[in-house]
Amino acid sequence: MGTIKEIVRVSKSVIGQKEIEAVADVLQRGYLGMGQDVHLFEQELSDFIGNNRSVVCVNTGTAALQVALQACGIGPRDEVLVPSLTYIATFQAISATGATPVACDVSIETCTIDIEDALRRITPRARIILPVHYASGMGDLEQVYDLAREHDLRVVEDAAHAFGCVWQGERVGALSDVAVFSFDGIKNITSGEGGAVVTGNNDTAGHIQDARLLGVQKDSQKRYFGQRSWEFDVVHQGWRFHMSNIMAAIGRIQLKRFEEFASARVQLAKEYQKELKEVSGVRLLEIEYGDIVPHIFPIFIENEKRDVVRDALLVENIESGIHYKPNHLLSLYKTDCHLPVTEKLYQEMLTIPLHPEVSIAQQAKIIEIIKKKVQ
Numbered sequence: 001m002g003t004i005k006e007i008v009r010v011s012k013s014v015i016g017q018k019e020i021e022a023v024a025d026v027l028q029r030g031y032l033g034m035g036q037d038v039h040l041f042e043q044e045l046s047d048f049i050g051n052n053r054s055v056v057c058v059n060t061g062t063a064a065l066q067v068a069l070q071a072c073g074i075g076p077r078d079e080v081l082v083p084s085l086t087y088i089a090t091f092q093a094i095s096a097t098g099a100t101p102v103a104c105d106v107s108i109e110t111c112t113i114d115i116e117d118a119l120r121r122i123t124p125r126a127r128i129i130l131p132v133h134y135a136s137g138m139g140d141l142e143q144v145y146d147l148a149r150e151h152d153l154r155v156v157e158d159a160a161h162a163f164g165c166v167w168q169g170e171r172v173g174a175l176s177d178v179a180v181f182s183f184d185g186i187k188n189i190t191s192g193e194g195g196a197v198v199t200g201n202n203d204t205a206g207h208i209q210d211a212r213l214l215g216v217q218k219d220s221q222k223r224y225f226g227q228r229s230w231e232f233d234v235v236h237q238g239w240r241f242h243m244s245n246i247m248a249a250i251g252r253i254q255l256k257r258f259e260e261f262a263s264a265r266v267q268l269a270k271e272y273q274k275e276l277k278e279v280s281g282v283r284l285l286e287i288e289y290g291d292i293v294p295h296i297f298p299i300f301i302e303n304e305k306r307d308v309v310r311d312a313l314l315v316e317n318i319e320s321g322i323h324y325k326p327n328h329l330l331s332l333y334k335t336d337c338h339l340p341v342t343e344k345l346y347q348e349m350l351t352i353p354l355h356p357e358v359s360i361a362q363q364a365k366i367i368e369i370i371k372k373k374v375q
């Protein structure tokens, strides 16, 4: 009997003793909901990102997107320009506000929103442009902000992949209109589940602080100190989207470990780049790692070889992924729009394992299989 090979996961959580102790501490203190741990996590995130940003933590990245969009004041009849090539969460968050996602194509080099395609799709109903930092790259984000200025749009960045990345010398979020992060189990850092909205706009931040707690005005400030509001007003639709102390306790430890995770991710990505960039039949994204801390590592393989590689990896117990099925192909969001680049990429994409616990030997095996099977 051969030995059972360990499964190499495409993504995974990395949790240690410190996270376990931090959760135990919250449980022992007995205040599990939103309280001081969330307040401290928000302050630490704000310090980490810099530029005095407001940070509002919620229970998922999807919820963070939804309240961020709501806080920008959109609703039925409004349109949001968004790349089709994103996790379904982005589209669901838009449609949850009543607004319509307008699916845009992506640039083939970076898989980020194709500005010219977005420009063609702008109507008088467009209110927001929502770039997605695919595989942690920002693409030409400056062009997104230029377009937004010219057409009077708010910018909500789906930065779920890009926590801790640097853009124009600052952390992603530091210079954003609004940026949204996810701390789900497999992202650059995790709080179990969780998400955050980062903004320099005080009205937007205030709206989100209330909206995450059923719209109760100024309840966040009370909860941070273990109190509640008994006499209050509500002026906006709200939700139960707040983060719990249990989640924040995990997130606070993970934030301290960011550099450790980042260097492991960057090292793996650079090695993949070095080994695969000259391999004919394989195309990589144009991303410079270092400032960019990759959440996933997609490669592109033409001519049915993608599935050959995928199957060969699986035989060796190595998982891979498809990020993502384009949203404009889903029944809920189907229109007559045709996005040639996105549809081509969908046939070619394969995400190979990248997380801090992929070993050198495992990575060498992955590279060897790809090189052998694309021939």
Ligand SMILES: *Cc1c(COP(=O)(O)O)cnc(C)c1O
Residues within 6 Å of the ligand: 060, 061, 062, 063, 086, 087, 089, 090, 132, 158, 160, 161, 182, 183, 184, 193, 194, 195
């Ligand atoms: C993970 C992710 C989200 C949503 O985050 P959750 O915390 O899982 O709700 C949104 N957009 C993208 C691109 C993501 O990868």
